[in-house]
Amino acid sequence: EDKVVQSPLSLVVHEGDTVTLNCSYEVTNFRSLLWYKQEKKAPTFLFMLTSSGIEKKSGRLSSILDKKELFSILNITATQTGDSAVYLCAVLYGGSQGNLIFGKGTKLSVKP
Amino acid sequence: GAVVSQHPSWVICKSGTSVKIECRSLDFQATTMFWYRQFPKQSLMLMATSNEGSKATYEQGVEKDKFLINHASLTLSTLTVTSAHPEDSSFYICSARDPTGFTEAFFGQGTRLTVV
Numbered sequence: 001e002d003k004v005v006q007s008p009l010s011l012v013v014h015e016g017d018t019v020t021l022n023c024s025y026e027v028t029n030f031r032s033l034l035w036y037k038q039e040k041k042a043p044t045f046l047f048m049l050t051s052s053g054i055e056k057k058s059g060r061l062s063s064i065l066d067k068k069e070l071f072s073i074l075n076i077t078a079t080q081t082g083d084s085a086v087y088l089c090a091v092l093y094g095g096s097q098g099n100l101i102f103g104k105g106t107k108l109s110v111k112p
Numbered sequence: 113g114a115v116v117s118q119h120p121s122w123v124i125c126k127s128g129t130s131v132k133i134e135c136r137s138l139d140f141q142a143t144t145m146f147w148y149r150q151f152p153k154q155s156l157m158l159m160a161t162s163n164e165g166s167k168a169t170y171e172q173g174v175e176k177d178k179f180l181i182n183h184a185s186l187t188l189s190t191l192t193v194t195s196a197h198p199e200d201s202s203f204y205i206c207s208a209r210d211p212t213g214f215t216e217a218f219f220g221q222g223t224r225l226t227v228v
Contacts (some may be wrong), residue, residue, distance in 0.1 A: 034217065042118075042205050042219035043156075088155060090217070100146070100207075100217055104155040 002027040004091050006103035014111050017079050021106045023089030024071040031098055033065055033072050036088040038105070043088055046074070079110045115139055116208050118220025125196055125227055133191045133223045135206030141186035142208035146217070147179075150203040159204075162189040196227040 007022045032050045036043035047056045049065035065072045086105040092098045115138040143164045148156040161169040168181035180192040205222040
């Protein structure tokens with residue numbers, strides 16, 4: 001069965017801390033892995049990872065994919081209260097337009 | 113980036129009535145759109161894949177007669193929750209992917225449905 005597993009499910013940190021969110025997957029015909037940030041409404045796109053070992057960065061956020069070990073991490077440095085959200089990992093797999101399967105998300109709470 | 117617009121953002125309806133939710137891709141043509149449902153503190157669960165000009169493909173366990181999907185044009189898909197019941201109350205989100213090759217999914221703003 002295809003699946004995406006995120007850990008931890010929830011995390012509470014203080015401003016300035018660095019956090020690492022994990023996403024492992026088991027799918028057939030992997031195409032790409034995507035990270036989203038979901039606050040109160042729809043998810044907003046963060047990163048799309050297709051190749052192993054190439055870090056993607058956007059400000060204090062960065063992410064990397066390991067296609068051999070089938071996982072990805074999302075790092076957030078110098079966290080701020082505005083980083084509080086649910087972070088969703090999704091994997092696109094299969095042929096044609098492909099299928100997108102989501103993990104359950106990691107709820108991050110950043111306290112002042 | 114590409115924009116997907118979903119309407120309405122929230123709706124309250126009485127049990128037994130039907131509710132239509134619209135999903136539009138604003139700056140690209142989406143031959144395929146996706147409808148998700150999200151329960152509190154849970155992830156997005158794919159309900160169905162909406163295909164322009166043909167029938168939607170429903171995920172296992174999703175009642176196609178209850179959740180009617182119509183994809184009449186390359187920029188519009190609609191989800192109609194028929195004979196709504198309180199257990200249908202949920203957050204519904206649509207998404208579309210640019211068919212030119214980039215596989216990022218763009219999401220609508222979501223619709224909070226409350227059935228009373």
